[in-house]
Structures are given as C-alpha cells and as structure tokens.
Amino acid sequence: MELDILYRDACVVVVNKPSGLFVHPTHLDRSAPSCLPVLRDQIGQWVYPVHRLDRGTSGVLLFALNPDTLRMLNEAFESRLVDKEYLALVRGYLPESGRIDYAYCPPNASDPVDAITDYTRLAIVELPYPVGRYETVRYSLMQARPLTGRQHQIRRHCAHLRHPVIGDHYYGDLKQNRFLTQTFGVDRL
Numbered sequence: 001m002e003l004d005i006l007y008r009d010a011c012v013v014v015v016n017k018p019s020g021l022f023v024h025p026t027h028l029d030r031s032a033p034s035c036l037p038v039l040r041d042q043i044g045q046w047v048y049p050v051h052r053l054d055r056g057t058s059g060v061l062l063f064a065l066n067p068d069t070l071r072m073l074n075e076a077f078e079s080r081l082v083d084k085e086y087l088a089l090v091r092g093y094l095p096e097s098g099r100i101d102y103a104y105c106p107p108n109a110s111d112p113v114d115a116i117t118d119y120t121r122l123a124i125v126e127l128p129y130p131v132g133r134y135e136t137v138r139y140s141l142m143q144a145r146p147l148t149g150r151q152h153q154i155r156r157h158c159a160h161l162r163h164p165v166i167g168d169h170y171y172g173d174l175k176q177n178r179f180l181t182q183t184f185g186v187d188r189l
Contacts, residue, residue, distance in 0.1 A: 002042050003035060006060065011069040013047060015039060017061040019188045023052045035061060051077060051084075054152065056167070056189040059086070077149065086144045086154055087122075088189070090163040091176050094121045094140035100157040106150055116147040117157045131179045139166065155189075165189060 004016040015035065017023070022034040032055075039047050047063040048070040064070035076082050097120045103112040123141040131137050140163065144154045152171070158164055159171035166176060167189040180186040 001033065001038055003039050005043075008043075011065055012050075012073075013039065013043065013063050013065060015061050015063070017053055017057075017059055019056050019058040022055050023049050023061065036063075039063060050074065051149070054155075054189070056169075057086075058189075080147065084146055084149075086146070088142050088144055088154060088158065089166040090140050090142055090158050091166060091173050092138050092140065092163050093124050094119070094142055094161070094163050096121050100161060102157055102160050104150075104156055104160075106152075113150055114148060115150045115153050115157065117154060118145045118147065119143065129179065129183065132175045137176070137179065 003018075005013060006016055007014040017035055020033075021038075022029070022032055024036040025034050026032070036047060036049060045065065047065060048067065050062040050064055050070060050073045053059050053061055062073070064073055073082075098118070100117045100119065101115075103114050105112050120143045121140050122143055125139050127137045127139075128135075129137050142158075144157075146153050150156075155165050155168050155171045159168075164172040164176075166172065166180060167186060169177060177187075
C-alpha cells in the first residue's frame with residue numbers, strides 16, 4: 001500500500017488519506033492499517049502527524065518531517081491561524097449558513113468542552129425515494145469550518161442540528177444510511 005502524496009518539501013509532506021485508515025496505530029484496532037507507518041516506510045523517514053481525521057473520513061492530511069516543524073505547525077493550529085474546511089453530505093435541507101456553538105463531552109472526558117463550527121450550504125437535492133415517513137429524501141452538501149478541533153466535532157454538531165452526516169454510523173440516521181448503501185452503494189462518510 002502507498003499513499004498519494006499531494007505535496008512534499010524539506011519540512012512537510014501532505015497526503016490524500018483514504019477512508020478506512022487511521023492516522024496512526026491505535027489500541028482501537030491493532031491490526032488496522034494506518035497512515036503514519038505506511039508513509040514513514042514509503043518515504044523512508046520518520047513523520048509526525050500534525051492533525052487527525054476520523055478513520056472513516058477521507059481528506060488531506062499534513063505530516064511534519066521534523067520536531068521543529070511539528071512544534072511550529074501545532075502552535076499555528078492552536079492559535080487558529082490555520083483554516084480547516086470539510087465537505088459533508090447531510091440529511092435534510094440545511095439553512096444556507098450558520099454557526100453551531102454547542103459544547104459537548106468528548107469520549108473519556110468528564111466536562112463539556114467548547115466546540116464551534118461555521119457552515120455554508122453549497123447545494124441541495126431531493127430524490128423521489130420514500131425513506132421512513134417521508135415520500136422523498138432531501139440532502140444538503142455543506143462546507144464546514146470548525147473553529148475548534150474536537151473529536152467528531154462536525155459529526156456531533158450536524159447530529160445536534162438534526163441534519164446528521166450521511167454515512168455516519170455513530171451519530172447518523174440508520175434509515176438514510178441503509179437506503180444509500182442499498183440504492184447507491186454508499187456505505188461511508
């Protein structure tokens with residue numbers, strides 16, 4: 001297995017992370033493949049993940065090639081100097097834009113943490129298929145810009161709005177997920 005390298009210089013390497021891979025080895029599934037060792041072996045040097053993406057999420061992943069670059073990039077993320085954008089397909093017609101300011105308790109935490117996501121609806125579609133109690137299904141393509149970086153933030157925020165992310169098996173809509181898998185073969189985020 002090799003990762004698609006989108007950019008590389010003396011300090012960083014950027015890859016296209018496919019769905020189904022962890023960023024780094026984890027106790028959640030010790031036998032599951034992860035990007036860090038694959039990329040390390042692929043380029044022949046140690047790499048340091050700068051941020052994370054959920055296992056089921058595909059997207060651009062940034063690795064530092066040395067501890068100094070990692071420290072600088074971590075500071076940029078913590079200072080919110082880095083803009084992060086995600087695309088997600090959600091159930092229903094999402095309002096055109098908004099801010100979700102909803103604190104929640106991440107796994108293994110005892111107190112809620114602040115979590116803020118701005119979003120813009122990019123497109124809507126209605127399909128003539130009955131799912132559940134409705135005659136048609138409606139979806140919105142959204143661009144999400146998390147201002148904080150909490151675990152499962154976008155997924156939890158969308159579920160809080162009652163517009164769960166399609167393909168989300170944890171916070172999502174089971175009927176919609178089953179419909180899209182059976183009808184279109186879509187079985188992931």
